[in-house]
Amino acid sequence: MQAAINITPLVDVVLVLLIIFMVMAPQMRKGPDVNLPNTTKPNAQGDERGRILVSIDEAGGLWINDQSVAAEHFDEALRAAVGAETNPKIVIRGDAKLNFREVREVMVAIEQTGFRGVGLIAKRTGTEGK
Amino acid sequence: MQFNSSDSGSSLQSEINITPLVDVVLVLLIIFMVVVPLLMEGYDVDIPRASADTSAPVAESQLILGIGATACPILTPPAGEGIPKDCQVTLADQKIPVAELPGRVATILRGRPAEQRALFLAVDDRLNYEAVLRIIDLAKSGVEDLKIEFVAAN
Numbered sequence: 001m002q003a004a005i006n007i008t009p010l011v012d013v014v015l016v017l018l019i020i021f022m023v024m025a026p027q028m029r030k031g032p033d034v035n036l037p038n039t040t041k042p043n044a045q046g047d048e049r050g051r052i053l054v055s056i057d058e059a060g061g062l063w064i065n066d067q068s069v070a071a072e073h074f075d076e077a078l079r080a081a082v083g084a085e086t087n088p089k090i091v092i093r094g095d096a097k098l099n100f101r102e103v104r105e106v107m108v109a110i111e112q113t114g115f116r117g118v119g120l121i122a123k124r125t126g127t128e129g130k
Numbered sequence: 131m132q133f134n135s136s137d138s139g140s141s142l143q144s145e146i147n148i149t150p151l152v153d154v155v156l157v158l159l160i161i162f163m164v165v166v167p168l169l170m171e172g173y174d175v176d177i178p179r180a181s182a183d184t185s186a187p188v189a190e191s192q193l194i195l196g197i198g199a200t201a202c203p204i205l206t207p208p209a210g211e212g213i214p215k216d217c218q219v220t221l222a223d224q225k226i227p228v229a230e231l232p233g234r235v236a237t238i239l240r241g242r243p244a245e246q247r248a249l250f251l252a253v254d255d256r257l258n259y260e261a262v263l264r265i266i267d268l269a270k271s272g273v274e275d276l277k278i279e280f281v282a283a284n
Binding site: 007021037038046051094095108110118122125 | 145147149152156159160163164165168169171172173174175176177205206207211212253254255256257259260262263264267270271280
C-alpha cells in the first residue's frame with residue numbers, strides 16, 4: 001500500500017519554474033550593467049519599478065532607464081522619462097570606478113532639471129547585484 | 131480518514147497532507163524570485179543647489195564634512211571592505227581620522243531635533259565614488275536618521 005504522494009512531477013515543475021526565473025530575472029532589470037559600489041549597510045530604496053533609474057557606466061556614459069542619452073540632451077530625456085508624474089523618485093546607479101565629479105555633475109543636472117533629492121544606489125557587501 | 135478496524139492494520143494514513151503547503155510555498159517562492167532582484171538599496175541624498183545658490187552663507191549650525199583628495203587620497207576603488215586607515219576627513223573644521231567619524235557625528239548631532247540632523251558634504255571631485263559612498267555609510271552608522279546633503283565642492 002503506497003501512502004506517500006508521488007512528488008516527482010511536482011519537483012519537475014518547480015525546477016522548470018526555478019530555471020525560467022533564474023534566466024529571466026537579470027533581463028527584467030532596467031538599465032545597463034553597472035558595477036555598483038559596495039557598502040556595509042545601505043538603506044532600502046524600494047523596487048526599481050516606479051523609480052527613474054539614472055545610470056552612469058564605467059566610461060561615464062549616461063543612461064535613463066534603458067536608454068543611453070548624451071549629456072547635452074540629459075535634461076530633456078529626464079523630463080520625458082518623468083512625464084506627468086508629480087513626485088518622481090530618481091535614483092543614480094553609478095559605477096564604483098567613477099570619480100565623484102561625474103556623479104556630482106549628474107546630481108547637479110537632475111537638480112537643474114527641477115527635481116530634489118536622489119538615491120545613490122549601492123549594494124550590500126557580499127551580495128550579488130548589478 | 132476513519133479509524134476502522136478493517137484498515138487500521140495495514141493502511142492507516144498518518145501522514146499530513148502537505149500538498150496545500152507546498153502550493154503556498156511555491157507561490158511565495160515565485161513572488162520572491164520576481165521581486166527580490168528588483169529591490170534596490172542605497173542612500174538618500176539631497177543634491178547640490180543650482181550654482182546660483184551656492185554663494186549663500188552657510189549657517190553656523192550646519193555640520194560640514196569635508197573630504198579632500200590630499201588628506202584622504204582614495205582615487206581608485208578601495209580594495210576589500212571599509213576605508214583605508216590613512217584617510218583623514220574634516221568635520222566641523224577639525225581634522226579627524228575617518229574611523230572616528232561615526233562617534234564624532236553622533237556626539238555633535240545627538241542633542242539636535244531629528245529634522246536638524248543633517249550632514250553637509252563637501253567632497254573633492256577627484257575622489258572615487260565608491261569611497262565617498264563608504265564614508266557616507268560610515269557617517270550614517272553613527273546616527274540612524276542622518277540626512278545627507280551635498281554642497282558644491284570648490
